[in-house]
Amino acid sequence: MIKICSFFCLPIEEQRIGPVYSIANSYPRNVGKVHGKVKCLVPPWDAVKAFKNGQIGQEEFTARYREHLKKNWREVKKWLDSLSPRDELYLCCWETEGFCHRILVAKLIRHFRPDLEVRLT
Numbered sequence: 766m767i768k769i770c771s772f773f774c775l776p777i778e779e780q781r782i783g784p785v786y787s788i789a790n791s792y793p794r795n796v797g798k799v800h801g802k803v804k805c806l807v808p809p810w811d812a813v814k815a816f817k818n819g820q821i822g823q824e825e826f827t828a829r830y831r832e833h834l835k836k837n838w839r840e841v842k843k844w845l846d847s848l849s850p851r852d853e854l855y856l857c858c859w860e861t862e863g864f865c866h867r868i869l870v871a872k873l874i875r876h877f878r879p880d881l882e883v884r885l886t
Contacts, residue, residue: 766882767848767874769867772796772857774886783853788870792857803856805840808866809833823864830866834873845877852881 768783775785778797785799788806790813792799812829815821821829834841858867871885 766853766884767856768854768884768886769856769871770886771861771865771867772859773861775855775857781855783855785855785857787858788856788867789858793859796857799857803844805834805837805844806856806866806870826864826866827869830869841873842877845874848874848878848881850880850882 769788772787772789772793773796775781775796781797784801785796787799787802789802790807790810792802808826808830812821812826812833816823816826856867856870858865860867867885871883874881874883
């Protein structure tokens with residue numbers, strides 16, 4: 766199962782089932798071991814900053830993120846193809862509530878890999 770959540774919603778390290786990967790530009794130091802970053806899923810920083818500053822809305826952020834995924838499709842597809850239904854892992858970013866690109870990542874995985882179980886929190 767692929768669990769997509771905020772770093773701050775992760776179970777304590779001893780209770781995690783599977784590795785933790787960042788889908789953000791950075792990650793907090795106090796979350797325990799992070800096994801790496803899925804770079805092709807990290808949104809462009811200018812879009813994140815513009816969204817957080819209220820310069821763009823959810824619709825524009827979504828359009829920019831989708832364009833980012835298209836531009837990096839070869840990497841995205843390779844990553845999607847590397848996943849197995851037996852995989853247990855976490856994909857994490859900073860946002861704790863409200864709209865976040867995690868929603869878009871979950872939709873992406875569900876669309877292109879319907880054989881995978883995805884839990885979005």
